Amino acid sequence: MKGGGRGKEPPAAGExxxxxxxxxxxxxxxxxxxxxxxxxxxxxxxxxxELEKQSVPCVQDQEPQMHFGSTTEEVEEDSNEQRARRPxxxxxxxxxxxxxxxxxxxxxxxxxxxxxxxxxWWAVLDPKEKQKYTxxxxxxxxxxxxxxxxYKWCPTTSKPVKxxxxxxxxxxxxxxxxxxxxxxxxxxxxxxxxxDSMPQLNFAxxxxxKMGGLSMLLLAGEHALTNREIPSSTKPxxxxxxxxxxxxxxxxxxxxxxxxxxxxxxxxxxxxxxGLSLLxxxxxxxxxxxxxxxxxxxxxxxxxxxxxxxxxxxxxxxxPEDSSSTAxxxxxxxxxxxxxxxANTDYSPPSPHTSALLxxxxxxxxxxxxxxxPQLSSQNACVKKKSKKKEVAKSIDNSELPxxxxxxxxxxxxxxxxxxxxxxxxxxxxxxxxxxxxxKKIQSSPSGGISGWPKKKSKPKxxxxxxxxxxxxxxxxxQCEQVSSSEVEMKEDVSxxxxxxxxxxxxxxxTDLQGTIPEPHCSPCAHSPTAVKExxxxxxRQGEMSCESNTENRGSRKSERSCKGALYKTLxxxxxxxxxxxxxxxxxxxxxxxxxxxxxxxxxxxxxxLPQMGSNHPKxxxxxxxxxxxxxxxxxLEEEFEKKFNSLPQYSPMTFDKKGTAVSKKKKIDSSxxxxxxxxxxxxxxxxxxxxxxxxxxxxxKHKKEKPGAMDTAVVQSESMMVDxxxxxxxxxxxxxxxxxxxxxxxxEMLVGSQKRKARKTKITHxxxxxxxxxxxxxxxxxxxxxxxxxxxxxxQQNLCNEKGCFSNLTSEEAERSTIPQELxxxxxxxxxxxxxxxxxxxxxxxxxAESQKKELxxxxxLISCADQ
DNA sequence: TTGAATGAAAT
DNA sequence: ATTTCATTCAA
Numbered sequence: 001m002k003g004g005g006r007g008k009e010p011p012a013a014g015e016x017x018x019x020x021x022x023x024x025x026x027x028x029x030x031x032x033x034x035x036x037x038x039x040x041x042x043x044x045x046x047x048x049x050e051l052e053k054q055s056v057p058c059v060q061d062q063e064p065q066m067h068f069g070s071t072t073e074e075v076e077e078d079s080n081e082q083r084a085r086r087p088x089x090x091x092x093x094x095x096x097x098x099x100x101x102x103x104x105x106x107x108x109x110x111x112x113x114x115x116x117x118x119x120x121w122w123a124v125l126d127p128k129e130k131q132k133y134t135x136x137x138x139x140x141x142x143x144x145x146x147x148x149x150x151y152k153w154c155p156t157t158s159k160p161v162k163x164x165x166x167x168x169x170x171x172x173x174x175x176x177x178x179x180x181x182x183x184x185x186x187x188x189x190x191x192x193x194x195x196d197s198m199p200q201l202n203f204a205x206x207x208x209x210k211m212g213g214l215s216m217l218l219l220a221g222e223h224a225l226t227n228r229e230i231p232s233s234t235k236p237x238x239x240x241x242x243x244x245x246x247x248x249x250x251x252x253x254x255x256x257x258x259x260x261x262x263x264x265x266x267x268x269x270x271x272x273x274x275g276l277s278l279l280x281x282x283x284x285x286x287x288x289x290x291x292x293x294x295x296x297x298x299x300x301x302x303x304x305x306x307x308x309x310x311x312x313x314x315x316x317x318x319x320p321e322d323s324s325s326t327a328x329x330x331x332x333x334x335x336x337x338x339x340x341x342x343a344n345t346d347y348s349p350p351s352p353h354t355s356a357l358l359x360x361x362x363x364x365x366x367x368x369x370x371x372x373x374p375q376l377s378s379q380n381a382c383v384k385k386k387s388k389k390k391e392v393a394k395s396i397d398n399s400e401l402p403x404x405x406x407x408x409x410x411x412x413x414x415x416x417x418x419x420x421x422x423x424x425x426x427x428x429x430x431x432x433x434x435x436x437x438x439x440k441k442i443q444s445s446p447s448g449g450i451s452g453w454p455k456k457k458s459k460p461k462x463x464x465x466x467x468x469x470x471x472x473x474x475x476x477x478x479q480c481e482q483v484s485s486s487e488v489e490m491k492e493d494v495s496x497x498x499x500x501x502x503x504x505x506x507x508x509x510x511t512d513l514q515g516t517i518p519e520p521h522c523s524p525c526a527h528s529p530t531a532v533k534e535x536x537x538x539x540x541r542q543g544e545m546s547c548e549s550n551t552e553n554r555g556s557r558k559s560e561r562s563c564k565g566a567l568y569k570t571l572x573x574x575x576x577x578x579x580x581x582x583x584x585x586x587x588x589x590x591x592x593x594x595x596x597x598x599x600x601x602x603x604x605x606x607x608x609x610l611p612q613m614g615s616n617h618p619k620x621x622x623x624x625x626x627x628x629x630x631x632x633x634x635x636x637l638e639e640e641f642e643k644k645f646n647s648l649p650q651y652s653p654m655t656f657d658k659k660g661t662a663v664s665k666k667k668k669i670d671s672s673x674x675x676x677x678x679x680x681x682x683x684x685x686x687x688x689x690x691x692x693x694x695x696x697x698x699x700x701x702k703h704k705k706e707k708p709g710a711m712d713t714a715v716v717q718s719e720s721m722m723v724d725x726x727x728x729x730x731x732x733x734x735x736x737x738x739x740x741x742x743x744x745x746x747x748x749e750m751l752v753g754s755q756k757r758k759a760r761k762t763k764i765t766h767x768x769x770x771x772x773x774x775x776x777x778x779x780x781x782x783x784x785x786x787x788x789x790x791x792x793x794x795x796x797q798q799n800l801c802n803e804k805g806c807f808s809n810l811t812s813e814e815a816e817r818s819t820i821p822q823e824l825x826x827x828x829x830x831x832x833x834x835x836x837x838x839x840x841x842x843x844x845x846x847x848x849x850a851e852s853q854k855k856e857l858x859x860x861x862x863l864i865s866c867a868d869q
Numbered sequence: 870t871t872g873a874a875t876g877a878a879a880t
Numbered sequence: 881a882t883t884t885c886a887t888t889c890a891a
Contacts, residue, residue, distance in 0.1 A: 085885085087886075089876040090876070091874070091875035092874090092875070095874070095875085096887055103888095111887090112874085114889090115874045116873060118875090134876095152878080153879060154880070154884055
């Protein structure tokens with residue numbers, strides 16, 4: 001059927017160009033930009049940012065993971081390729097937000113169909129609301145542009161924008177997107193000054209991604225550090241590094257600068273403080289030195305890990321959760337001290353290598369292992385996992401398969417290893433970046449000598465990689481500038497390292513998880529940081545408890561997260577991350593907020609995050625969540641996801657229907673869809689379809705009004721339908737009644753929407769397909785027309801509907817799902833709906849849902865808001 | 870990998 | 881004016 005049609009779209013040009021081959025584009029996230037932002041800026045934003053941050057990492061991680069095998073490297077390597085994805089437009093946002101709803105209603109409907117419906121809804125959507133989405137989109141775009149100054153939608157030429165090599169990141173960061181409710185403001189800001197340097201990638205982003213969950217930490221750290229950086233800023237090399245590996249370099253520096261062990265404590269404190277209060281100065285000497293160091297949360301994490309390994313971490317870690325910032329800090333400090341001591345004891349003796357961070361000597365490792373609280377290990381694992389899950393699989397193939405296969409390497413070892421690996425990876429990354437600095441202790445031992453590094457006993461693989469990398473690094477070492485030249489290498493190395501390590505870790509983590517918990521969900525966790533949070537709370541899967549100290553809950557998987565989470569929490573507690581806290585406070589429920597509010601307030605961060613989440617592990621999450629169900633268990637991910645999105649108003653289908661009717665939108669209705677549904681209805685629609693059919697029917701009527709010519713056919717169809725099912729007929733009638741006024745004025749042309757474009761190509765196709773057998777294209781068209789015709793209606797209705805609170809109800813997912821009936825009342829008479837439902841049920845053979853719906857419908861007062869009024 | 874929708878941007 | 885591509889996910 002489509003074959004012919006298709007030809008066109010897929011098209012030609014597009015194909016070749018590479019259209020969809022999914023580029024490796026990293027998805028841009030507001031967070032990225034925010035990342036750059038100073039936390040200090042806006043509290044609100046901060047909150048959001050926090051959330052975002054969390055989420056971001058995941059996202060980022062995920063992406064890389066996704067592509068991982070191929071992509072990861074690509075990302076790093078191909079800065080060029082990686083193009084940031086273009087920001088979604090209002091419609092896409094809308095789709096993203098509502099697709100699930102549509103699907104709920106019409107389970108059978110595939111995405112295409114859903115898209116059509118969404119298009120209809122969109123068409124019908126009140127201008128106000130549309131405006132919201134538009135604004136969002138705009139902001140999003142603005143932010144995006146800021147982040148990626150030179151970004152071109154069409155890669156066509158080349159992606160000039162990014163360059164990998166050396167551009168200074170700093171600029172872009174500035175503000176990024178502040179979220180302002182008002183759309184307009186952003187526009188001005190848009191591109192702003194930033195140097196164009198920021199390549200699309202936002203390497204900054206990239207790094208974090210790599211980092212995984214850590215990214216957030218990094219952000220925080222960076223944020224704090226940022227100040228410093230600026231001063232030193234100019235390092236040519238840095239920027240480069242930053243661009244590339246960004247975060248790493250900084251870390252690296254730190255690493256290099258001081259012995260990690262020793263430094264760790266200090267750094268940690270400093271970072272923490274800085275992060276919190278922005279204390280700056282004192283600590284982080286290293287950073288000052290040469291580079292800016294963004295320290296990163298990552299670094300901290302590493303430190304923590306080390307410490308923990310040392311044995312002390314437990315303490316440290318635990319605090320975070322509870323804690324208030326101060327306590328935490330103090331503890332940290334204490335820990336640091338302790339660490340130092342131990343470190344000295346344990347580590348120092350052996351070698352200065354990089355000291356703790358990197359490769360703890362085997363002995364140490366063992367020690368650490370013992371001491372290591374699951375948390376740490378878990379953390380590491382978690383972090384990596386996130387990013388890697390998918391990757392892991394791939395990567396595993398390469399190097400780590402064994403782990404997977406085994407699945408159970410010693411957990412302890414694995415964990416430890418993972419930790420180390422992580423650290424190492426980080427260090428390496430840093431080193432690379434920092435390569436310039438002579439400091440690198442590691443360097444002290446030439447590549448060959450590095451042995452210190454690669455401590456991992458258990459996992460030679462990692463070590464090997466690391467070593468190799470190190471060597472590479474060494475080679476490269478040092479030269480940030482070189483980076484440009486050797487960027488690729490760097491990237492590769494880094495990526496490889498990180499990945500590998502991650503992989504290993506991931507494997508480990510997975511193993512652990514599996515061991516502890518069979519569920520695969522882990523991966524999901526990775527998906528969204530935010531989710532993680534919630535999960536942590538909510539989920540209590542016992543898990544290993546590794547994180548006991550850490551946070552409240554967390555099962556094994558969580559443990560990892562928890563670790564991170566601990567940091568976050570700490571930060572939050574301190575006030576660093578307001579938003580986070582807020583979220584936590586809200587819990588899942590936050591969703592409710594009025595659409596508007598939410599929209600304004602949260603929109604930015606939250607919304608973004610969620611989506612990504614979804615995208616990342618769309619399959620798992622979504623399905624699981626699908627909706628209602630998810631609320632129960634799954635919920636968290638979804639919840640968060642929705643929450644964010646929720647900030648945008650989500651409308652119930654009913655609303656749309658109403659609006660559609662009410663509103664004059666021209667919308668086109670998808671004739672095809674309508675037909676299908678109608679047909680279905682007539683036939684014996686599937687349960688899910690009922691609604692759809694109903695809607696469609698309504699629409700048809702509308703359309704009919706609009707187009708007389710079409711009307712005829714449409715009418716006929718409708719008639720037929722009616723005949724088929726009296727109930728339907730009634731509904732139709734009802735509708736007609738309701739919207740009698742149809743101002744016929746309309747225009748024939750109307751077809752605005754979707755079909756316009758596609759009409760050429762697709763339209764036909766649709767028709768054919770849609771036909772599902774029954775429909776013929778012509779009819780559909782007619783139908784559409786008819787619908788359109790009818791579309792016009794008095795605005796008031798719309799308002800009413802809106803006012804009624806379709807939104808309010810909707811916001812919460814639960815409400816949405818459960819509620820359809822509730823929603824219904826608005827537009828059409830309930831009775832009609834009920835009838836329809838009844839019919840459907842009959843056809844189906846009754847489904848619980850259907851019945852329930854009917855009941856509800858019937859019960860609900862019949863409002864005939866429609867028209868008139 | 871395609872397609873359905875809309876829209877912004879680029880060509 | 882036309883083409884890309886952003887999201888989503890079943891075919």
